[in-house]
Amino acid sequence: MSLNLERNSKWMEGSGPQADIVISSRIRLARNLKGMPFPNLMNEAQEVKVIRQVGQAIRAPGVFQAVGELRLQTLRELSPVERQILVEKHLISPDLAEGKGEKAVVLRDDEAISIMVNEEDHLRLQCLLPALMLHEAWRLADAADDALENELDFAFDQERGYLTACPTNVGTGLRASTMLHLPALVLTKQAGQVLTALTKVGVAVRGLYGEGTEAQGNIFQVSNQITLGRSEEEIINNLSAVTVRLADQEREARELLRKQNRWQLEDRVGRAYGILTNARILSSQEALQLLSDVRLGVEMKILRGLDQRLINQLMVRIQPAYLQFTAGKEMTPFERDVRRAAMVRELLAG
Numbered sequence: 623m624s625l626n627l628e629r630n631s632k633w634m635e636g637s638g639p640q641a642d643i644v645i646s647s648r649i650r651l652a653r654n655l656k657g658m659p660f661p662n663l664m665n666e667a668q669e670v671k672v673i674r675q676v677g678q679a680i681r682a683p684g685v686f687q688a689v690g691e692l693r694l695q696t697l698r699e700l701s702p703v704e705r706q707i708l709v710e711k712h713l714i715s716p717d718l719a720e721g722k723g724e725k726a727v728v729l730r731d732d733e734a735i736s737i738m739v740n741e742e743d744h745l746r747l748q749c750l751l752p753a754l755m756l757h758e759a760w761r762l763a764d765a766a767d768d769a770l771e772n773e774l775d776f777a778f779d780q781e782r783g784y785l786t787a788c789p790t791n792v793g794t795g796l797r798a799s800t801m802l803h804l805p806a807l808v809l810t811k812q813a814g815q816v817l818t819a820l821t822k823v824g825v826a827v828r829g830l831y832g833e834g835t836e837a838q839g840n841i842f843q844v845s846n847q848i849t850l851g852r853s854e855e856e857i858i859n860n861l862s863a864v865t866v867r868l869a870d871q872e873r874e875a876r877e878l879l880r881k882q883n884r885w886q887l888e889d890r891v892g893r894a895y896g897i898l899t900n901a902r903i904l905s906s907q908e909a910l911q912l913l914s915d916v917r918l919g920v921e922m923k924i925l926r927g928l929d930q931r932l933i934n935q936l937m938v939r940i941q942p943a944y945l946q947f948t949a950g951k952e953m954t955p956f957e958r959d960v961r962r963a964a965m966v967r968e969l970l971a972g
């Protein structure tokens with residue numbers, strides 16, 4: 623398969639419901655093959671067998687009819703930088719990229735569907751769309767899942783539902799998640815309280831790259847904790863409602879800032895834009911924070927002539943692996959900081 627790592631993923635489009643706050647929506651289904659140990663207990667031959675079976679299944683005509691062409695790429699054939707780009711584009715988890723053993727990823731051309739093979743479960747089927755489109759992502763995931771289930775024998779128990787490596791995923795095996803930009807809640811110091819309250823009602827709050835990662839650039843991922851005892855529709859409706867409520871709270875905080883701290887707000891946005899368009903050295907941490915301020919300016923119509931699509935693209939392009947890949951060589955952190963600044967200047971000017 624020829625991977626086009628520089629392609630923009632579907633989720634980066636920056637348009638759709640609640641796109642002023644919700645960056646992307648993800649549905650993932652955990653599935654395992656019957657009669658095969660879970661990935662943490664598999665030997666190499668079994669890992670290869672799972673990859674081969676998935677590779678065959680995605681070529682079935684029924685799968686093509688349901689969701690279009692899917693292609694499989696083994697991670698062994700990718701360099702560490704190429705794997706890392708898949709993480710930076712949110713197509714695979716850091717665990718899959720760094721994990722030992724035989725692993726693979728299946729991608730659709732627009733990268734709205736990706737399947738991690740031999741991560742925590744044999745298959746982690748993910749659909750990633752822009753803005754708040756959990757229902758659309760679910761329809762796509764469901765179609766892919768049904769078509770694959772015609773080709774593969776998934777481990778399923780009448781009472782418990784889909785069987786998964788970690789008991790927290792048993793049942794539907796479904797995690798619905800949204801990635802939100804919440805700078806005003808952070809600036810007004812409400813984020814901690816608002817997000818902690820969510821964890822008490824079964825919503826997990828995670829950082830930019832999922833489990834175990836930190837929120838950077840005021841971006842948070844929220845997802846359902848519970849997968850058992852509720853239907854897929856219930857889980858998705860609940861997470862959609864939580865996301866809309868969070869987006870409303872963020873909008874209220876933005877309006878408060880506009881009313882009470884208008885000049886400070888406009889100054890912050892203007893300074894961020896000024897630095898991004900003039901800096902000669904930029905760390906990824908600083909770039910993400912400044913991009914958050916610029917994004918806020920765009921979303922609040924303080925800055926005109928820029929759009930969220932470009933900011934989403936920049937968020938990926940400033941990452942270390944992506945920078946090195948486009949430079950065609952390995953770089954020291956300082957070289958990356960210089961290249962990052964040049965790339966940001968060029969894209970914002972364009």
Ligand SMILES: Nc1ncnc2c1ncn2[C@@H]1O[C@H](COP(=O)(O)OP(=O)(O)OP(=O)(O)O)[C@@H](O)[C@H]1O
Binds near residue numbers: 715
């Ligand atoms: N709404 C989203 N938009 C973009 N990327 C997302 C979104 N939700 C999750 N991701 C990405 O998916 C990957 C996995 O995330 P995470 O670890 O939270 O989920 P998971 O693997 O389904 O969870 P778990 O292993 O706990 O069951 C990460 O790279 C993360 O950035």
